[in-house]
Structure formats: C-alpha cells, structure tokens
Amino acid sequence: MSAGVTLCVVQETRLDTARIRAARRVIDPIFLDTPLYRCEALEPDLGCAVSIKLETANPVRSFKARGTEVIATQLADSDSRAVVCASAGNLGQALAWSGRGRGLDVTVVASRFAPVAKLDRIRALGARLELVDGDFDLARERAAALARNDGIRLVEDSLDIETCEGAATIGLELVDSAPSFDTVLIALGGGALATGVGQVVKTAAPGVEVICVQPLGAPAMTHSWRQRRVVTTDSTNTIADGVAGRCPIPEVLDDLLLVADDAVLVQEASIITGMRLLLQHAGLVVEPSAALGIAAILEDRDRFAGRHVVTIVCGSNVDVDAYRRWVGAAAHHGA
Template sequence: MQQTRLDTERIRAARRSIDPLFLDSPLYRCETLDPELGCAVSVKLETANPVRSFKGRGTEVIASELAASGSRAAVCASAGNLGQALAWSGRGRGLDVTVVASRFAPVAKLDRIRAFGARLELVDGDFDQARDRASEIARRDGIRLVEDSLDLETCEGAATIGLELVESLAKTPFDTVLIALGGGAMATGIGHVMKDLAPGVEVICVQPLGAPAMTYSFHKRQVVTTDSTDTIADGVAGRRPIPAVLDDLLLVADDAVLVREESIIAGMRLLLGHAGLVVEPSAALGVAAILEDRDRFAGRNVVTVVCGSNVDVDAYHRWVG
C-alpha cells in the first residue's frame, strides 16, 4: 500500500489509550434489511457510547496525549459531535475545553456540549466559519487547536473501527464497507486499515449531494471547494476539504458517491423500522447509497458504519414521520 499519514502500529497503540466505553462497538447482520436493499447488510453501531458517535475514539487519543504532556486547554470547531466528544474526553482528564459551533447546529448537540462541561461559543455562519474562529482562539490563547481529520489522532482513533472490522471478518464476512464522508477522519482511518489488512474489501465513501466538496475533490484528484451546503446531514456538511486528508483518501478509498436528501431520509426510516435505530442523517448515508444503486450492491455482503445518533427530536419526527 502507498503511504498515507496513518500508521497501523500507531493505530493499535491508540486503541490502548481509548476508554473501553468507545471500543468493540456492536457489529451485527440486520437480516430484515436484506429484502429491502437486495444485499446482506451488517451495521457497525458507533452510537452506543456516552457521546453517541464515533468521535470519542479520536478525542480520547488527543485528550490522553494532552494530559500526559501537561497541557490544560484545547479548542475545536464542531458541527456538534466532535465538540461533545472532546468535552467528554477533556472533562475526565481535567482539560479546559472550548467548542466553537454554528448557532444553526442542532440544539440537541449544542445542549450536550454544554452538559459535558465545555465552554461553547457560537458563530453566525457555518462549520467552516466556526473553524476559522477556533483557529483565532487557539492563536490568541496559545492552546491546542484540535482539527478534525487534519489531526492524525482523530483519523487514527477512528481507524480503530477498522481494526475491529478486520478482526470480525471470520465471524461476519463482508466485501464492502460504506462510510459517511465529511472531513474524512473516519473514511481515511477505516480505509487505511482495510487497505493494509483486508485489501479485498471495497471502501466506498458516501456524501450528500448538498455537501459534495470532498467527493468532487476525490474524483478530480484535487481540492474543490463549494460556496455553500444544503443538506440535513449537518455532520458532514463541510465546504473546504483539507489537502492532506484528500491525499490520504485518494490512497485508501475505492470510490466516493453522492446521495439525495430523500434517500437519506428513506435510509433513516429503514434503520428505524428494521433495526430499531434512531440515527442522525449522516449515519444513514450508507443505506442511502444502496437505495440509489441497488444493482451495484446486489448479492454483496455490506457493512455500513452507523456513525452517530445525535439528532434533534422534532426534526427527526418531521423527516421520518
């Protein structure tokens, strides 16, 4: 495999610094989805943890390193899930955490950031403007800026999902893994492990049509930015891909696809009706990809990573009905 920024031995070491609450998440075949989707579908459930998303894997690595080095403060920009995770991991290690988010982020996510003890600053713009503000705070206060996907710890923490998937292959065989694509930490992390340890598994990234920057960048093999985003999948709604992350993605992903909003909502309904799972829109992207291209996945053994369940209840009821 060509070299990414990630390292498999470092990923194994990262797993040892992560609270077991975030490790060994359930992976199981959801047989009632098979007739609906035309393939064998297993779900890797990254919501059964204190922050209800996979992000805690990466923030555990970062917070452990910061505490060991004597650092006492960190700041991040977040669409909601990273902020919750950094707040949770930082609180347990005595870190002073600031999270910058859009005031238009789901209220449930913002409330949980506060509940975990972080200082929350809201901006009037979107995630990328929150990212700019977090950078300003880090420079002003001389503290660690945690940048999702750019920071290797976030990618290698997420990559521990890949280790668990590889270890489960004998019990739960699969030939395809579907991964929500936003900033790229989860996609590059899991993708790296798959290409290193299970190269026969196809790695397919999924992004909303209303937030396509990273997918466009993947296919053009250069950074493509967009002026705006328009999707209910707020967790993956970035406009400015990070060049180093794109370089990694190009080495480990086999494809990146875009899906429509109606397919995301249909995926949420299927996960509720057939798996009993209440998920945020980003977590339904894998199912949406199958719905939009049934022929591609027909007869295959697919794992979809259910990456988060932090969703505003009122919005969820409007979407799912």
C-alpha cells in the first residue's frame, strides 16, 4: 500500500482526530506522556535503531486505561453507572481502575485460565469478577449476555471506538515528540492499539510504515488483514494471552485495512527471546504481548536494518512463575 493511497483513505475509518485530541483531556495524566526513548543497548542484537514507548509505568501496567478513562468519564455523566466487559486481564484491570475512581459498578468476565496475577488485580481494584470455563471469546459471549439481561453498558474492546481513540493518544505522543522514526511495530490482538496508533501515524506521518505483529499461535486478525475479510480460528496456542483472540470484529478489520501497511506473524521462541532481551538490556519485565515488536525484528533483521523502529511495550501484567520459566529457559538455551 503506497503512502498516497493511505493518505486518501485514512479519514474513512471510524476514528476521529478531534475526538482523539479530546480524549487526552479526560484521561488521567498518570496514563499520559509515557516514556519514549532510544534503547541503544538493544541495538547490537537487533541490527537497527530501536526506540521504546513504555506503556507499563502506570497503576494498571498497560495502555488499556487510556480507553477506559474515556468510557468511564462518559458513564459517570450518564444515568447508568453499571458496566461489564470481557477481558483477557488488562482491559478488566483498566476498567476496574477507571470505574472505581468514578463510582461505577464494574463487572469483568474472564477465562479462569487467565493469568492469576491479572485476575487478582481485577478483584483488588473492586470489580466483580466472573470466570468462564473457556477462552476469551467465550468470555465475550457471556459479557454480552450479562449486558443484555441486566440492561447495562457493555464495553467491547476494539469495537467500542473509545478503546481505539484512547489508544490513539499514544500515536499523538509518538508523532509529537519522537525524533524521526520510519517504522512503528504494534502488537495486534483485537485491534484497538493498532487501529488507534495507526490512524494517528498515517494521518500525521504517512511515510512511516505501520506494521502489526501477532503470534503464529493466534493469527486470526493477521489472516483477516491479508485476505481482506474476517477469518476466524477454532483455537489459539500462544503464551501471549493478551492478543489471543479467535474471532476478529468486522468493523475493526475495516479500520485496520486502511491504516496498517503490513501484518506479520512471529514464533513463540522469538517472543520469549524478545522478553529476555527487554529484561537484559532495558531492565523491563514485560508480558509476552509487549515483546511482539522485538520478536518481529529478530525474525527479519534484514528488513529493519538501517531503520529507526519504534515499538510499543504495551503491558507488564505477567505471572511471575511463568515469566521465570520462559525467560530462564531462553537464557539457558542461549536463544
């Protein structure tokens, strides 16, 4: 897709630049203006200039609160103060945090197989937590049923435009403050982060390549992007639980098709190596989804050689025992 084509279609997405700028005014500043810095220590392993946008240094340790802050602000001004969402863990924490500060009644539906650390934090933040015996997409179905039955607001990550436009404020910070970068690598799950950041970057800096990264074990959105139609999968098999969806949302895919230049799939071993490199060279303990950008560079060094790449480190809610297992094994095998 050429930059010229992208420029003429980017405004047709569901996202709106004025609303994205307005979102900055209602998001708690604690989630804004996150660190962005060149990480030279990573560069010998990766063969290119790498800057990190660090979305973990906040009370919920992920970027998701940028979107839930917008939603919670709206709900606080409405008659209905009850809200439900399905979550792999990070959205639930963010909605619980944003809702608690505004007196909302928050219910989160999650898989009982979600990382215990994420579930514990959702409870600690005062949300009601309901667990399902299945994966994230089953949790989505249950959350929708609760919303229908109880007549309360359903927050659907990536479908609700506020989740995309909240995430898009990261893009504003990138284009406002970064030295010239030519590529941005974005974890791809439901698509809120990719469509939000992609929208802003393609509008403000159309020459920058927007590349989405997904695990081989959870490829539904990437296959959908490549085939320009929704492609679902029967199951997922990846340690990157935060991006492990099976059923892409058509409206989100439509947006992604307009703002993403490429979507790539990476192996589990590369994700683990990326986590280890971020620990060793940046002092960062991250969840697997946050290492997808590093994994993409590791798997295609020639593509990124000579470039200045920004990768968004999107979350650090990880089970400590699992993390030790993964990163320790990677170090042991010299991956």
